[in-house]
Amino acid sequence: MTAAYKILIVDDDPNILEVLEERLSASNFKVLKAKNAAGAEQILKAKKGIDLLLSDIKMPGKGGMELFTDIRRSLPDLPVIFLTAYGTIPDAVDAIKLGAADYISKPFDGLELIEKINAVIALRGTGVGTGPVPLFESGFYWGKSAVMKHLYTTVKKVAVTEVNVLILGESGVGKECIAGCIHKNSPRKKQPYMVVDCGSTPAGILESELFGHLKGAFTHAVKDKVGLIEAAHSGTLFLDEIGNISHDMQCRMLRFLEDKKIRQVGAVKETSVDCRVIAATNADLAQAIDEGSFRQDLYYRLKGITLTIPPLRERKEDIYPLAEFFAGNYGQIHGTDQLRISDAAVKVLEEHPWPGNVRELKNTIEAGAVLCQNQVIEPWDLQIESIRANAVLTSDLPNSQAFSIAQSEKDTIIRALKESRGVQKDAADLLGISKRAMHYKVRKYDIDPTVYK
Numbered sequence: 001m002t003a004a005y006k007i008l009i010v011d012d013d014p015n016i017l018e019v020l021e022e023r024l025s026a027s028n029f030k031v032l033k034a035k036n037a038a039g040a041e042q043i044l045k046a047k048k049g050i051d052l053l054l055s056d057i058k059m060p061g062k063g064g065m066e067l068f069t070d071i072r073r074s075l076p077d078l079p080v081i082f083l084t085a086y087g088t089i090p091d092a093v094d095a096i097k098l099g100a101a102d103y104i105s106k107p108f109d110g111l112e113l114i115e116k117i118n119a120v121i122a123l124r125g126t127g128v129g130t131g132p133v134p135l136f137e138s139g140f141y142w143g144k145s146a147v148m149k150h151l152y153t154t155v156k157k158v159a160v161t162e163v164n165v166l167i168l169g170e171s172g173v174g175k176e177c178i179a180g181c182i183h184k185n186s187p188r189k190k191q192p193y194m195v196v197d198c199g200s201t202p203a204g205i206l207e208s209e210l211f212g213h214l215k216g217a218f219t220h221a222v223k224d225k226v227g228l229i230e231a232a233h234s235g236t237l238f239l240d241e242i243g244n245i246s247h248d249m250q251c252r253m254l255r256f257l258e259d260k261k262i263r264q265v266g267a268v269k270e271t272s273v274d275c276r277v278i279a280a281t282n283a284d285l286a287q288a289i290d291e292g293s294f295r296q297d298l299y300y301r302l303k304g305i306t307l308t309i310p311p312l313r314e315r316k317e318d319i320y321p322l323a324e325f326f327a328g329n330y331g332q333i334h335g336t337d338q339l340r341i342s343d344a345a346v347k348v349l350e351e352h353p354w355p356g357n358v359r360e361l362k363n364t365i366e367a368g369a370v371l372c373q374n375q376v377i378e379p380w381d382l383q384i385e386s387i388r389a390n391a392v393l394t395s396d397l398p399n400s401q402a403f404s405i406a407q408s409e410k411d412t413i414i415r416a417l418k419e420s421r422g423v424q425k426d427a428a429d430l431l432g433i434s435k436r437a438m439h440y441k442v443r444k445y446d447i448d449p450t451v452y453k
């Protein structure tokens with residue numbers, strides 16, 4: 001940030017005004033102060049070009065919320081961050097719903113405060129995110145819930161900036177899809193997009209994967225290797241499962257994020273790398289910080305902006321549209337007619353808690369598409385064990401489908417094998433079961449997979 005950014009602080013506590021002024025001036029912001037709302041309004045009237053207002057919520061006389069509502073009329077684009085004390089957080093949350101940019105709780109962490117200010121200023125006036133929300137984009141279905149519409153707007157705003165982004169959410173909610181979407185909508189979209197799965201890469205290998213190495217740096221380093229960070233130069237680096245990296249790797253990542261320089265394993269010289277960083281995790285980083293297993297300073301570096309994708313069970317209104325979307329995709333890919341999902345199956349889908357989130361729903365619909373008859377997915381075509389068993393036992397199956405559960409399972413296995421031309425691994429993937437379970441069932445039902453090749 002440059003000295004050009006002007007921040008107006010309003011707080012009735014002179015100590016807070018002083019501490020904030022010191023902290024912000026040290027980060028090159030120009031600071032103006034007011035000890036009450038009236039003072040802030042005077043400054044805003046007299047001085048042009050204030051970039052951000054940092055306001056206390058509880059002040060004698062006119063409070064922060066009232067000030068915020070009033071200045072909305074004359075300065076609708078001025079971003080406001082609220083300072084909240086214990087007890088006023090609900091007010092701050094309400095203020096965000098009304099359009100405030102963010103809030104920070106007292107006593108605040110200096111680094112977090114600066115990161116938030118930088119992020120808000122970076123987003124200000126980007127002029128995006130005000131249009132209608134498209135239903136889907138590049139294979140990603142945004143859904144109909146208010147929370148996903150809001151996420152879309154934020155993603156569009158964030159994408160055009162250089163801010164680092166931390167994406168949080170359970171496994172399968174679509175974190176990697178959102179990261180890709182940010183890159184595709186960013187000015188870096190024509191540059192490399194490198195994905196690193198920090199969770200599944202063994203710690204010993206991750207360092208050389210990320211930073212690269214020189215020939216001879218260790219036993220198996222038979223030639224020089226460019227790391228993924230360097231490969232992402234001028235583009236975007238997506239660090240998936242960042243919550244799983246070792247303490248040593250956290251230190252190295254922090255140094256990289258601070259200086260934007262890397263040193264290959266075995267090298268003496270450092271190389272500058274310009275890449276935007278997006279990280280994701282399904283871990284509870286706040287808890288990991290409390291437990292001392294994740295560095296707080298790294299956390300703040302990563303979370304210029306945090307995007308949280310809620311689990312599917314918390315946005316039930318997205319289940320049916322997503323299921324239809326996947327059914328439609330399946331039809332297109334396999335050249336079949338549009339699949340339908342029966343009302344009874346929709347009910348089953350909407351009642352399931354989806355621990356595997358959208359990934360589980362997608363697999364369920366794809367397996368249902370293979371198993372269904374006459375292009376209609378019924379409850380018994382859904383590979384959701386508890387519900388499926390119940391549906392088979394209790395539903396009004398037509399006579400031709402009135403199989404025993406075992407017969408129905410055998411039939412399912414055969415249909416999946418037919419679909420995957422006898423390849424048991426692919427059939428297992430289709431049904432969402434392990435390869436071992438597939439071998440077991442093939443033996444149990446005495447099925448010969450080679451017949452379906």
Ligand SMILES: Nc1ncnc2c1ncn2[C@@H]1O[C@H](COP(=O)(O)OP(=O)(O)OP(=O)(O)O)[C@@H](O)[C@H]1O
Nearest residue numbers: 139140141170171172173174175176177282358359
């Ligand atoms: N809104 C969506 N529209 C279409 N497909 C989606 C959506 N959300 C998730 N998916 C699909 O679900 C699967 C999982 O998505 P993704 O890998 O982005 O999730 P994730 O949160 O990164 O999971 P993990 O934490 O396990 O890595 C992918 O096949 C993806 O295409």
